[in-house]
Amino acid sequence: MLTNLRIFAVSHQTIPSVHINNLCCYKIRASLKRLKPYVLLGRNYSSLPGLIGNDIKSLHSVINPPIAKIRNIGIMAHIDAGKTTTTERILYYSGYTRSLGDVDDGDTVTDFMAQERERGITIQSAAVTFDWKGYRVNLIDTPGHVDFTLEVERCLRVLDGAVAVLDASAGVEAQTLTVWRQADKHKIPRICFLNKMDKTGASFKYAVESIREKLKAKPLLLQLPIGEAKTFKGLVDVVTKEKLLWNSNSNDGKDFERKPLLEVSDPELLKETTEARNALIEQVADLDDEFADLVLGEFSENFDLLPAEKLQHAIHRVTLAQTAVPVLCGSALKNKGVQPLLDAVTMYLPSPEERNYEFLERISRLLLPFADQHIEISSLSAGNIALTVGLKHTATGDTLVSSKSSALAAARRAEREGEKKHRQNNEAERLLLAGVEIPEPVFFCTIEPPSVAKQPDLEHALKCLQREDPSLKVRLDPDSGQTILCGMGELHIEIIHDRIKREYGLETYLGPLQVAYRETILNSARATDTLDRTLGDKRHLVTVEVEARPIETSSLMPVIEYAESISEELLKVSQQAIENGIHSACLQGPLLGSPVQDVAITLHSLTVHPGTSTTMISACVSRCVQKALKKADKQVLEPLMNLEVTVARDYLSPVLGDLAQRRGNIQEIQTRQDNKVVIGFVPLAEIMGYSTALRTLTSGSATFALELSTYQAMNPQDQNTLLNRRSGLT
Numbered sequence: 078m079l080t081n082l083r084i085f086a087v088s089h090q091t092i093p094s095v096h097i098n099n100l101c102c103y104k105i106r107a108s109l110k111r112l113k114p115y116v117l118l119g120r121n122y123s124s125l126p127g128l129i130g131n132d133i134k135s136l137h138s139v140i141n142p143p144i145a146k147i148r149n150i151g152i153m154a155h156i157d158a159g160k161t162t163t164t165e166r167i168l169y170y171s172g173y174t175r176s177l178g179d180v181d182d183g184d185t186v187t188d189f190m191a192q193e194r195e196r197g198i199t200i201q202s203a204a205v206t207f208d209w210k211g212y213r214v215n216l217i218d219t220p221g222h223v224d225f226t227l228e229v230e231r232c233l234r235v236l237d238g239a240v241a242v243l244d245a246s247a248g249v250e251a252q253t254l255t256v257w258r259q260a261d262k263h264k265i266p267r268i269c270f271l272n273k274m275d276k277t278g279a280s281f282k283y284a285v286e287s288i289r290e291k292l293k294a295k296p297l298l299l300q301l302p303i304g305e306a307k308t309f310k311g312l313v314d315v316v317t318k319e320k321l322l323w324n325s326n327s328n329d330g331k332d333f334e335r336k337p338l339l340e341v342s343d344p345e346l347l348k349e350t351t352e353a354r355n356a357l358i359e360q361v362a363d364l365d366d367e368f369a370d371l372v373l374g375e376f377s378e379n380f381d382l383l384p385a386e387k388l389q390h391a392i393h394r395v396t397l398a399q400t401a402v403p404v405l406c407g408s409a410l411k412n413k414g415v416q417p418l419l420d421a422v423t424m425y426l427p428s429p430e431e432r433n434y435e436f437l438e439r440i441s442r443l444l445l446p447f448a449d450q451h452i453e454i455s456s457l458s459a460g461n462i463a464l465t466v467g468l469k470h471t472a473t474g475d476t477l478v479s480s481k482s483s484a485l486a487a488a489r490r491a492e493r494e495g496e497k498k499h500r501q502n503n504e505a506e507r508l509l510l511a512g513v514e515i516p517e518p519v520f521f522c523t524i525e526p527p528s529v530a531k532q533p534d535l536e537h538a539l540k541c542l543q544r545e546d547p548s549l550k551v552r553l554d555p556d557s558g559q560t561i562l563c564g565m566g567e568l569h570i571e572i573i574h575d576r577i578k579r580e581y582g583l584e585t586y587l588g589p590l591q592v593a594y595r596e597t598i599l600n601s602a603r604a605t606d607t608l609d610r611t612l613g614d615k616r617h618l619v620t621v622e623v624e625a626r627p628i629e630t631s632s633l634m635p636v637i638e639y640a641e642s643i644s645e646e647l648l649k650v651s652q653q654a655i656e657n658g659i660h661s662a663c664l665q666g667p668l669l670g671s672p673v674q675d676v677a678i679t680l681h682s683l684t685v686h687p688g689t690s691t692t693m694i695s696a697c698v699s700r701c702v703q704k705a706l707k708k709a710d711k712q713v714l715e716p717l718m719n720l721e722v723t724v725a726r727d728y729l730s731p732v733l734g735d736l737a738q739r740r741g742n743i744q745e746i747q748t749r750q751d752n753k754v755v756i757g758f759v760p761l762a763e764i765m766g767y768s769t770a771l772r773t774l775t776s777g778s779a780t781f782a783l784e785l786s787t788y789q790a791m792n793p794q795d796q797n798t799l800l801n802r803r804s805g806l807t
């Protein structure tokens with residue numbers, strides 16, 4: 078019986094519908110090949126052959142740990158930093174998988190979408206649950222590719238802590254900065270894991286410096302590496318002054334020894350560690366008054382006497398306050414440093430009760446996730462993450478609360494619609510999670526079903542996909558009647574296309590990918606219009622005069638103003654219709670049919686014949702605004718991207734030469750180990766297919782990251798070329 082289920086928050090996990098519908102015996106058995114079996118509560122699964130083994134783990138103990146022993150954490154990073162590899166090691170060491178998954182072999186647990194396994198990248202966030210030394214950890218592995226930033230945003234909202242995985246040879250990279258900023262926004266305590274310490278060019282010092290300089294964070298060095306790159310063999314725990322060495326004969330990294338550093342055997346390392354520990358103690362004391370009192374009182378003469386637990390508690394408080402960030406290191410691929418990372422997660426990241434969230438929820442089905450496998454459960458205690466299915470009116474970004482608070486949820490919706498007064502409602506703010514920031518799509522293309530009969534199926538598929546991914550926008554072209562897909566990048570649209578085929582069985586056709594331009598006007602223009610139509614025996618007559626003028630503030634929504642002569646009474650009945658008309662006119666600019674930004678529309682006069690419908694008022698206002706926009710001098714705005722290319726020194730010149738041809742504007746060239754990092758801006762239209770071009774230019778040695786910077790005015794020559802191309806003249 079499922080009544081009154083209490084959950085901490087609903088992770089709107091994306092579950093392809095095929096998985097939900099097929100949650101039946103064979104799915105569960107399939108999962109057991111790699112997972113240790115659970116005892117399934119509340120369901121009679123005991124007759125399943127092979128389900129009940131000797132090493133059964135009680136699901137009850139997994140789902141009902143004390144709240145202080147729960148950690149809801151995310152793993153975030155730049156693409157390819159090693160999140161998935163680290164997650165796989167974590168699952169293996171915690172006993173939840175029996176073999177080590179490998180992204181390069183395409184058999185990881187968390188990259189479960191077919192496209193993820195094929196491409197070796199993470200697209201959707203995968204949630205997994207495991208135990209570590211008496212703690213229950215709910216972990217979410219998030220994607221690193223810029224096209225999927227929204228996916229990262231939406232999981233950050235339900236997390237209590239995060240591990241930022243960095244490539245120790247590259248330090249902080251472009252996407253690390255983006256996700257770091259997102260985590261700042263959601264005030265999420267973090268730990269940094271400097272991965273790939275075994276890689277040529279790995280540098281602990283360099284990576285730590287980049288945390289200080291680029292993330293503007295205070296790193297707390299809790300470990301020091303023993304060796305670097307090829308010589309990396311273990312690490313020192315600075316807090317306990319112990320060394321951790323991995324047995325070189327062990328091929329899964331389970332076998333490692335932890336030994337105190339001694340003067341006789343490791344004089345140099347001990348000296349270095351003592352200095353690092355003293356520096357750490359001073360740093361933490363600076364940030365935590367309680368710890369400062371302790372250090373200055375009892376232990377001021379000799380920091381060596383300070384017990385490790387006291388220091389650990391203080392580091393926990395400082396991490397929670399987000400005044401500094403613990404830094405650990407290792408190599409997930411070479412199976413070194415992952416177990417201490419897990420210890421740090423349980424030790425330094427907060428439990429849900431320390432984060433002060435309280436949500437309750439009434440739902441009908443509750444599922445415990447393990448990547449693409451889901452087990453139905455009957456209850457869940459506060460502080461956990463679970464999946465729920467079948468919510469009809471909930472979309473990514475919504476907050477679900479108990480019925481008592483449903484009024485507050487309504488308040489949020491109203492707030493979103495602009496009723497600012499609800500912002501003052503502190504109670505509502507406290508209960509509501511921050512909404513996800515939905516990035517503006519910069520690409521679009523047409524999508525067509527295989528036949529007209531399949532159009533409803535396509536609409537259904539797109540509706541479902543949009544609910545889980547609001548960065549995907551779908552609209553209808555009013556002129557051609559075609560369905561238009563708007564997305565974050567080439568890869569994003571390609572993946573959507575692929576998912577429609579795999580998950581909904583529809584082979585669709587995509588038109589060429591096009592850049593989402595915008596338009597604006599450069600001077601003011603006035604227009605008048607009259608609409609006079611008789612429908613049946615009713616006459617609809619509207620006359621309107623509007624002025625469109627450019628404004629400074631960057632806004633996609635038009636600013637709407639009313640001349641004093643417009644009576645209050647008229648506005649009362651027709652304001653909504655007028656504003657609908659203005660908004661719809663501004664969605665389709667006169668040059669390319671793209672949205673018009675940075676404009677103010679003033680309604681100078683409006684006369685409405687009695688009995689005229691509001692639809693006619695909207696239509697007339699819209700037509701009149703379009704006339705005014707057409708009269709003004711017009712300007713196309715194009716998306717300008719921040720670009721960061723990391724390239725081996727030898728290939729710098731061809732990359733720069735190529736960027737010059739792409740109208741690129743280089744701001745800075747940094748040196749990062751043996752690599753050069755080119756930072757600049759480039760118009761999106763010039764960067765399509767860049768990954769292939771860059772691979773060819775640099776023999777595959779370069780990587781790049783792109784992010785929307787702003788919309789900028791095109792120069793007259795480029796604008797003309799574009800307009801001619803669109804009108805079929807060239």
Ligand SMILES: Nc1nc2c(ncn2[C@@H]2O[C@H](COP(=O)(O)OP(=O)(O)OP(=O)(O)O)[C@@H](O)[C@H]2O)c(=O)[nH]1
Nearest residue numbers: 156157158159160161162198199221273408409410
């Ligand atoms: N040398 C070295 N390579 C590693 C290490 N960890 C991961 N890799 C490699 O780096 C590549 C990327 O690893 P992933 O685990 O897929 O990285 P990711 O951050 O999950 O990537 P996305 O999901 O695409 O964001 C793979 O080829 C891994 O084998 C490491 O510790 N050392």
